[in-house]
Structures are given as structure tokens and as C-alpha cells.
Amino acid sequence: MKKIASILTITIFLGSFISCSSDNDETDTEKPTISVNYNEGFPKSCTVLKKGSQYTIRVKTSDNVALASYAIDIHHNFDHHTHDDQGSQCVLGAIKTPETPMIFMESYPINGDTQQFEIKQTIAIPDHIDSGDYHCQISVIDATGWQSRTSIDIKIE
Amino acid sequence: MYRNITIPFLLLCSVLFCQETYNIKIKVIDKYSSLPVSEAHVTIGNQQAVTNSEGDFYFDNIKAQKHRLTITHVGYQTYTTEIIIPTSVADFIYLEPKESLLDEVVISGDNDKKLLQKKSLSTLQVEKEFLEENRENSLMQTLKKIPGVSAISIGSGQSKPVIRGLGFNRVVVVENGIKHEAQQWATDHGLEIDQYNVEQIEITKGAASLLYGSDAIAGVIAITPGKLPAKNTLTGEAHLTTRSNNDLIGASVGIKKRYTNWYYKARLSHQNYGDYRVPTDKIYYENYVFDLHKNYLRNTAGFNYDISSSIGYISDNFHTETTFSNVYAKNGFFANAHGLEVRTSRIDYDASNRDIDLPYHKVNHFKVINNSKITLPNHTLTIDAGYQNNHREEHSEAVPHGYMPTPESSQERLFVKNTYSLNVQDQTYAISGHKIKTGINLEYQNNTIGGWGFLIPEYNRFTAGLFLYDQYEIHKNLYVEGGLRYDYGIVNTKPYYEWFDSPVTDSNGVVTQQRLQRASDENLKFGSYSASLGISYLQKKTSYKLNIGKSFRIPLASELASDGVNYHMYRYEEGSINLKSENSYQIDGEINFSSKNLDILINPFVNYFDNYIYLNPIPEYYETLQRYKYTQSEVFRYGSELMITYKVNTNFSVSGALEYVKSKQLSGSKKNFTIPFSPPLSAIFSAKYNIKSQSFFRDTQLFADLRMTAKQNDIVPPERPTDGYSLLHLGAQTQIPLISEKHPLKIQCKLNNIFDNKVYDHTSFYRLIQVPEPGRNISISITQKF
Numbered sequence: 001m002k003k004i005a006s007i008l009t010i011t012i013f014l015g016s017f018i019s020c021s022s023d024n025d026e027t028d029t030e031k032p033t034i035s036v037n038y039n040e041g042f043p044k045s046c047t048v049l050k051k052g053s054q055y056t057i058r059v060k061t062s063d064n065v066a067l068a069s070y071a072i073d074i075h076h077n078f079d080h081h082t083h084d085d086q087g088s089q090c091v092l093g094a095i096k097t098p099e100t101p102m103i104f105m106e107s108y109p110i111n112g113d114t115q116q117f118e119i120k121q122t123i124a125i126p127d128h129i130d131s132g133d134y135h136c137q138i139s140v141i142d143a144t145g146w147q148s149r150t151s152i153d154i155k156i157e
Numbered sequence: 158m159y160r161n162i163t164i165p166f167l168l169l170c171s172v173l174f175c176q177e178t179y180n181i182k183i184k185v186i187d188k189y190s191s192l193p194v195s196e197a198h199v200t201i202g203n204q205q206a207v208t209n210s211e212g213d214f215y216f217d218n219i220k221a222q223k224h225r226l227t228i229t230h231v232g233y234q235t236y237t238t239e240i241i242i243p244t245s246v247a248d249f250i251y252l253e254p255k256e257s258l259l260d261e262v263v264i265s266g267d268n269d270k271k272l273l274q275k276k277s278l279s280t281l282q283v284e285k286e287f288l289e290e291n292r293e294n295s296l297m298q299t300l301k302k303i304p305g306v307s308a309i310s311i312g313s314g315q316s317k318p319v320i321r322g323l324g325f326n327r328v329v330v331v332e333n334g335i336k337h338e339a340q341q342w343a344t345d346h347g348l349e350i351d352q353y354n355v356e357q358i359e360i361t362k363g364a365a366s367l368l369y370g371s372d373a374i375a376g377v378i379a380i381t382p383g384k385l386p387a388k389n390t391l392t393g394e395a396h397l398t399t400r401s402n403n404d405l406i407g408a409s410v411g412i413k414k415r416y417t418n419w420y421y422k423a424r425l426s427h428q429n430y431g432d433y434r435v436p437t438d439k440i441y442y443e444n445y446v447f448d449l450h451k452n453y454l455r456n457t458a459g460f461n462y463d464i465s466s467s468i469g470y471i472s473d474n475f476h477t478e479t480t481f482s483n484v485y486a487k488n489g490f491f492a493n494a495h496g497l498e499v500r501t502s503r504i505d506y507d508a509s510n511r512d513i514d515l516p517y518h519k520v521n522h523f524k525v526i527n528n529s530k531i532t533l534p535n536h537t538l539t540i541d542a543g544y545q546n547n548h549r550e551e552h553s554e555a556v557p558h559g560y561m562p563t564p565e566s567s568q569e570r571l572f573v574k575n576t577y578s579l580n581v582q583d584q585t586y587a588i589s590g591h592k593i594k595t596g597i598n599l600e601y602q603n604n605t606i607g608g609w610g611f612l613i614p615e616y617n618r619f620t621a622g623l624f625l626y627d628q629y630e631i632h633k634n635l636y637v638e639g640g641l642r643y644d645y646g647i648v649n650t651k652p653y654y655e656w657f658d659s660p661v662t663d664s665n666g667v668v669t670q671q672r673l674q675r676a677s678d679e680n681l682k683f684g685s686y687s688a689s690l691g692i693s694y695l696q697k698k699t700s701y702k703l704n705i706g707k708s709f710r711i712p713l714a715s716e717l718a719s720d721g722v723n724y725h726m727y728r729y730e731e732g733s734i735n736l737k738s739e740n741s742y743q744i745d746g747e748i749n750f751s752s753k754n755l756d757i758l759i760n761p762f763v764n765y766f767d768n769y770i771y772l773n774p775i776p777e778y779y780e781t782l783q784r785y786k787y788t789q790s791e792v793f794r795y796g797s798e799l800m801i802t803y804k805v806n807t808n809f810s811v812s813g814a815l816e817y818v819k820s821k822q823l824s825g826s827k828k829n830f831t832i833p834f835s836p837p838l839s840a841i842f843s844a845k846y847n848i849k850s851q852s853f854f855r856d857t858q859l860f861a862d863l864r865m866t867a868k869q870n871d872i873v874p875p876e877r878p879t880d881g882y883s884l885l886h887l888g889a890q891t892q893i894p895l896i897s898e899k900h901p902l903k904i905q906c907k908l909n910n911i912f913d914n915k916v917y918d919h920t921s922f923y924r925l926i927q928v929p930e931p932g933r934n935i936s937i938s939i940t941q942k943f
Contacts, residue, residue: 025829026829027830029870029878068776068777069776069777069778071778071781071782073780073781075557075558075559076557079556080503081502081554081556085443085445098557098562098563101557103559103560105559105781106781107777107778107781137781139778139781139783141774141776141777141778141783142776143776144776144874145773145775145776145783145826145874145875146774146874146875147774147783147874148443149443
């Protein structure tokens with residue numbers, strides 16, 4: 001029984017070691033937020049953009065520590081390969097083969113110790129691109145490396 | 158009494174009037190099990206030998222006089238006797254196992270014969286009975302019940318090993334002495350090994366690099382050849398299994414035939430399963446909602462065909478076996494989110510739960526291995542040689558991405574890897590009290606790639622290692638072991654250019670279309686030492702072990718030179734060509750108490766990495782995908798496993814097992830975070846009840862397992878915290894002498910997750926897309942031996 005007692009003592013000792021050493025160094029485990037669901041938010045689901053026009057993408061982002069960068073990706077959805085996360089169902093055009101689809105892929109830094117940030121990015125829709133269904137994905141990363149995304153079905157005509 | 162005396166030799170000697178000498182052969186047998194005892198150390202006068210796998214030892218040219226014969230073995234009481242050559246020598250010597258079971262401790266709570274060997278590093282021996290009783294869809298899921306061992310799974314049929322929270326290349330899987338080489342770095346596929354063909358596994362937790370090569374930082378899962386059948390016998394078994402959750406059917410047939418010296422073994426296995434069911438009809442991932450048809454996780458069906466055969470020859474001092482095996486598996490990936498990217502498709506996935514549509518992967522793993530053992534006086538020489546070919550393809554619907562137009566085929570990735578291995582090891586007993594092993598390991602890998610998605614480059618890799626290891630018996634219950642190893646490696650990566658044009662803006666603002674270079678020709682050299690020193694102190698009922706070790710790992714080609722979109726994870730992965738070898742320093746301890754009714758085992762460890770390599774998500778983009786870069790940081794880890802087994806009476810036993818590991822990064826941009834895939838605190842409580850044999854039902858057993866897992870809040874991006882859970886499994890097995898009295902039919906029935914709880918496994922690949930673990934499952938299996 002002595003042996004069992006000594007083993008139990010060691011177990012308790014180890015157990016306390018484990019519980020005592022839980023660290024106080026806080027880590028950032030929160031993702032940033034991203035939303036177009038406010039009055040000025042743009043584009044909303046099923047928005048039709050005109051070729052040759054300029055638009056300002058407006059998306060609200062926030063983070064508990066600091067935002068670091070954001071990205072805008074516009075690519076065609078002629079093959080219906082994906083859909084948006086806005087809960088709405090836009091009526092998609094017929095499936096077709098792309099010829100000269102618009103490809104927009106840009107990322108931008110968010111400088112300083114910014115916790116609230118509204119993306120206001122002006123983009124020009126070129127004239128000579130394929131019309132049809134497009135997909136607009138906006139994403140944001142905070143200083144820790146957490147990413148949040150939102151994606152919206154749009155049309156270009 | 159027959160004595161193995163070489164008569165011609167004797168006659169020759171008599172004629173020459175020299176002093177008579179004799180050759181002797183004696184078999185060493187376990188007193189209780191009557192099984193041969195291999196690796197026993199035998200001394201006659203100043204000559205030494207070791208028993209072979211048949212328990213035999215041989216001495217040549219023993220003088221006709223009185224000798225002292227001593228047989229020692231860690232698991233047995235030392236046997237000493239006086240022999241007089243040639244008159245009083247027994248053919249068989251029976252050894253009495255040590256009362257405290259020094260070599261092997263049966264953890265009898267599960268009655269599953271998990272055996273522990275007393276080396277200074279904690280080693281567990283897993284027997285076939287345990288594997289049969291706990292059989293899940295894949296080998297690693299079967300082994301998950303062992304504290305300290307977990308699995309990174311994708312779907313229901315694929316999983317890879319994790320020991321104490323470390324996985325991928327840090328765990329070495331060895332089959333028949335040769336390191337299994339596939340695409341271990343990837344999260345999205347499993348181990349290409351036929352689980353029905355596994356009879357015995359040795360699991361070492363802790364830095365086992367010394368004997369197994371530099372990658373074994375976290376431990377080793379060594380699949381060892383099964384026991385040899387007796388001379389002139391033919392044995393075999395047929396096995397059928399079915400599982401309700403994924404409508405699995407599995408069959409495996411194996412035979413073993415042995416003549417006197419020659420023998421062969423063969424096995425065929427097949428598993429075919431449908432989509433698995435989860436206890437939910439909706440999956441919420443980010444802002445998406447996926448509706449599941451009848452709770453089926455769309456397109457997770459699969460199958461595998463495995464074949465293996467070996468031929469061997471065993472004689473007094475030579476044993477050789479050559480094994481050919483081929484594993485072919487194909488399985489689908491969840492269709493709504495191919496990894497993290499949300500997909501829609503025109504494929505009618507719900508038409509059948511058994512078809513495998515895009516996206517899917519298939520893999521073929523072919524192996525030829527030769528194991529040879531030569532027993533010489535005072536030496537045992539082991540040579541293991543192997544060739545492996547791993548051919549893996551991933552297919553998905555061709556979708557344009559960024560500047561990449563729609564590809565023409567569905568083949569997204571192709572990896573073909575050839576690995577040639579040679580291990581030579583010598584074990585010598587020439588110095589009394591010492592068991593010295595020296596060896597050399599050579600390995601050459603050649604990896605080629607294909608498909609439209611680029612992630613890792615083609616490469617060649619050559620590694621060579623040299624080691625010296627000694628186990629020294631200071632006192633009959635105090636052992637010291639230690640060793641030193643040096644490894645040298647060369648990694649040569651090949652250049653890669655994309656197959657499509659991307660616009661590139663130069664410093665003058667001029668845009669040109671270019672084929673971007675993703676990998677370059679690099680020749681990288683690595684070399685480092687591993688060392689280990691341990692002590693084991695054995696008492697009648699208690700034993701103590703302490704081991705300190707330094708191990709290292711050469712960075713993988715994926716860690717050095719990845720540069721591309723991982724569509725599974727929808728992220729951009731980048732290697733770092735200037736990564737250093739990963740160094741790990743570890744202290745392992747073990748306290749074992751073992752009495753008639755109670756067994757307690759505690760395995761604490763502390764571990765420090767000065768430059769742990771992991772894929773770190775950084776706050777930057779590449780073409781609007783988040784960049785993940787292979788980074789090195791200091792990591793401190795500690796933890797422990799605890800196992801308690803109590804035999805209430807001869808028919809009823811209970812056991813509890815606990816595992817805990819805590820990891821913390823001490824430097825770098827993720828300072829204070831844990832490392833990826835950290836398993837949560839978890840416990841398994843088991844109970845087992847044996848019912849006395851009735852006329853028709855024999856060895857009936859009822860068993861229950863309760864797995865309780867704590868919440869995992871210790872995460873690193875992009876992981877999410879995972880809630881705790883408990884799952885209850887019940888099972889029963891019995892044997893019915895239906896066809897044969899000698900080999901009754903074994904029937905097993907198991908009920909997993911009986912309450913159909915919706916739980917998430919923190920280390921499952923699908924956890925990232927909020928897919929719960931499989932729901933309730935009934936499995937029935939029958940085994941007939943002959």
C-alpha cells in the first residue's frame with residue numbers, strides 16, 4: 001500500500017503542476033468581423049454593376065486587437081461553382097464558357113492600430129469584359145492572423 | 158534423450174586424438190505458455206549466444222567438460238545450471254517469467270493484452286486481440302483508445318497518427334523494419350496500410366530517433382511481423398465485418414503455411430463503404446448553411462483493396478522473409494466544401510450514397526520488403542531492405558482560379574514517390590552485461606508531381622544515419638541505456654513554372670504576361686546529432702524509468718519549398734528555404750505499479766523545441782488568399798498519460814486512462830499560442846465482464862467504453878475552440894463452435910456513440926468546416942480461424 005500511496009502522491013503532484021502552470025499570457029482568439037449589412041454597405045446580393053462605371057465597395061470590419069489587411073476578389077461564376085453567403089438566392093444566368101472575364105484580385109494593408117475600419121475601395125468595371133454572373137469576395141485579416149470572409153453574388157452587364 | 162551432436166565432426170576429432178568438442182542446440186521455452194523465448198542471452202563459459210525467433214541457441218566447438226550455463230532475459234528469472242558435455246544437456250530449458258513481469262506487463266483492464274516493455278523509453282505492445290476488439294474504419298482510429306495516441310482523420314476511412322499532439326512526419330510508422338513513406342505532410346489523407354494484416358504493433362512514445370531515424374521526434378508506431386506458425390502447419394482466418402453508419406462491408410482472408418524451413422503468408426482484404434451519417438441535417442460553416450440529405454455527409458464514400466504475400470525461410474541461424482504488398486484506396490471528399498472553399502456543382506451527389514464523385518482522391522502504395530536475420534556467435538545481424546512506390550492523385554471539378562483558366566482535366570494533384578531503404582544493424586552480446594546495437598540507415602526518395610495545382614515541388618532526398626546504442630545491466634534490477642546517432646541529409650528541389658500566364662508589373666509599370674516560377678533548383682544539406690540516455694530501476698512490483706534525449710528532424714520539401722494554392726484549405730502555402738533542422742529535447746518518465754489486481758502506469762514528459770516548424774497564417778495576402786508560411790519558433794510542451802486497471806474479480810475488471818498535453822510557443826508571431834492540432838484533455842473509462850462458458854457460447858465478454866473529452870480552448874489560427882463531449886460505446890463478443898470445436902466462430906457486436914451525440918473532434922480535418930463526428934453505429938464482425 002505504501003507504493004500506491006507514493007504513486008498517488010506523485011499523481012497529485014503532477015496534476016497540480018499541470019493546473020498551476022496554466023499561463024496568464026493572454027492570446028487573441030477572436031476573429032475580425034466583416035459585414036455589408038448596413039445601409040451604405042456595397043455591393044449587396046444580386047446587385048447589377050454596369051460596364052464602364054466606377055463603384056465604391058463599402059464593407060465594415062472590426063477586430064478586438066488590430067486589423068492588418070483586406071482583399072477584394074471579383075471572379076466570374078459562369079459555371080455556377082459557388083454561391084454567396086448572404087442567404088439570398090439570385091437568379092443566375094445560363095452556364096457559359098468564359099472568353100474575357102473580369103479578374104480583379106487586390107489586397108491592401110490597414111495601417112496603424114485600427115480596430116474599426118470601413119473598406120471604401122473604388123474599382124472600375126472595364127468595358128470589354130464578359131457580361132454575366134460574378135462573385136465578389138471580401139476578406140479581412142487581423143494582426144494575429146485570423147481571417148474573416150464574406151462573399152456576394154453580383155452581375156455585370 | 159537426443160543430443161544434437163555432429164557425429165562426423167566427433168569422429169574426425171576422435172581420429173585426430175584432439176580434445177573432443179561438440180556442437181549443441183537447445184530450445185528455450187516459457188514455462189507457462191510453452192512458447193519459445195527469443196532474444197534470451199545465453200552464456201556457456203566465455204562463449205555467448207542469443208536465442209533466435211524459434212527460441213533456439215547454438216554453440217559450436219564446446220569442449221567436453223563441465224560448464225556453467227546461464228540464460229538471462231529481461232522478462233524471466235535468470236536460469237543457471239551446471240552442464241556436463243556431452244552427457245547432461247537438456248534439449249529444452251524452461252524459463253520462469255519474473256513475478257513482476259519485468260519485460261511485459263499486461264494491462265488487463267481491457268483484457269486486451271496491451272503489453273509494456275521495460276525499456277527506458279515507454280513502449281507499448283499492442284496485440285492482435287486488442288486490434289480485433291477495437292477495430293474501427295482505419296488502423297489509426299483503432300489505436301485511438303491508447304492514451305497518448307490520437308489521429309488526424311478525414312472522413313470515415315482515412316486517418317494518420319498523432320502521438321502526444323505531434324503528427325505528420327514527427328511520427329514514424331515502420332512496417333517490417335522499413336519506414337512507411339507516403340505524403341505524410343498532408344492533412345487530407347491517411348495511412349496506406351491494411352489494418353487486417355497487422356498482428357502486432359509496438360508504440361514508442363517519446364524521442365525514438367536513435368534507432369528509427371531522425372524523423373521519430375514524437376514516437377514510433379512499429380508494425381512488427383506476426384508470430385511464425387509451427388512447423389508443417391497450415392493456418393488461416395476469414396473475417397467479415399459490417400458497419401451500419403457508413404454501410405461498410407469488409408472482408409479479409411489470410412493464410413499461413415509453414416513447411417520445416419520454408420513458409421509463406423498471404424492476405425486479401427477489401428472494404429467498401431458509403432457516405433457516413435452525422436447526427437445533424439444542417440452544417441453551418443461561416444455564413445453558409447449546407448443541408449444534408451438524410452444526414453449523409455455527401456460524397457464521403459470509399460473503398461480499398463489490399464493484397465499482401467510473403468515468403469520466408471528459417472533455419473538454425475538464418476531467417477529471411479520477403480513481403481510484397483499493395484494497398485489501393487479511393488475515397489470522396491465532402492462535396493459542399495472542398496476543404497474550406499464552398500462549392501456548388503451540377504453533380505447529383507444525393508443520387509446514391511455509395512458512388513464516389515468529384516472531389517476524390519486515390520492512392521496506390523506498393524512495397525517490397527526483405528528482412529533478414531543472421532544469428533552468429535555473440536552477434537545478431539539484421540538487414541532490412543525495401544522499395545516503396547506511392548502514387549496518389551487528387552481529382553476535383555476543374556474550376557478557374559485567379560489567372561488560372563479552367564483546367565482541362567480533373568486531376569488537380571499527382572504525387573509519385575519512390576523510396577529505397579536499407580537498414581543494417583548488428584546486435585552484440587560479446588561484452589558481458591552489455592547489449593550493444595550498431596547500425597546504419599540509408600534512404601533515397603524521388604518525388605515527382607503532376608496535375609494542374611502546384612503545391613510542393615519535385616525533389617530528391619537522400620539521408621544516411623549511423624548509430625550506436627548500448628543497454629547495460631548495472632545490477633539485476635538496474636539498467637542503463639544510451640546511444641548516439643548522426644544523420645546527414647541532402648534535399649534537392651526541382652524548378653517548377655506555372656502552366657498559365659499571369660500579368661507581372663515591372664518597376665517601370667510595364668505589364669507583361671509571364672509563366673510564374675514557383676520552385677527553384679535548390680540543393681540543401683542538413684546534418685545533426687541525436688542522443689539519448691535512460692535508466693530503468695525495477696523492483697518487485699514497481700518500476701521507474703527516466704530518459705533524456707535530443708532528437709532532430711530534417712525539414713521536408715513541403716516545408717522548404719511549398720509555393721502555391723492549397724485548394725483543400727483555400728489558402729496560399731509558402732515554404733521557407735532557409736529553415737533549420739528541427740531540434741527537440743525531451744525528458745520522459747514512467748512509474749509503473751503492478752500487483753495481482755491493480756496496475757498503475759504514469760508517463761509524464763517535458764519537451765522543448767528550439768525551432769519547431771509549423772504552417773503559420775500571417776496577416777498578408779497573395780492574390781486575395783491568406784498566406785500561410787512555414788515558420789520556426791520555440792515550443793515548450795509537457796503532459797502525461799495515466800492508466801489504472803483494477804481487476805475486481807476474475808470475471809470483472811475496470812480501467813481508466815487519462816491523457817493530457819499542453820504546448821506553448823515561446824517565441825515568434827504566435828507567442829503564447831499552442832501548436833496546431835493540440836488534442837484536448839481526455840479520459841476513457843472501460844469495464845469488461847466475462848461470462849463463464851455456456852454449452853454453446855464460449856468466452857463471452859461484455860464491454861463498455863466511456864470516452865470523455867474536455868473543451869479545447871487552446872487553439873491557434875485558423876482553429877476554433879471545440880466543446881467537450883462524452884461518448885458511450887458498448888460491445889459484446891462470444892465464440893460459437895459452429896464449424897470446428899478447436900476454432901470456434903468468433904462473433905463481435907459493437908455499438909458506437911449509442912446516444913447519437915453530435916460531437917466535434919478537435920483534430921479532425923472536417924472540424925474546420927464544422928462537420929461533427931459520425932453518429933450512432935452498429936458493427937458486427939465474425940472471424941473464423943482454421
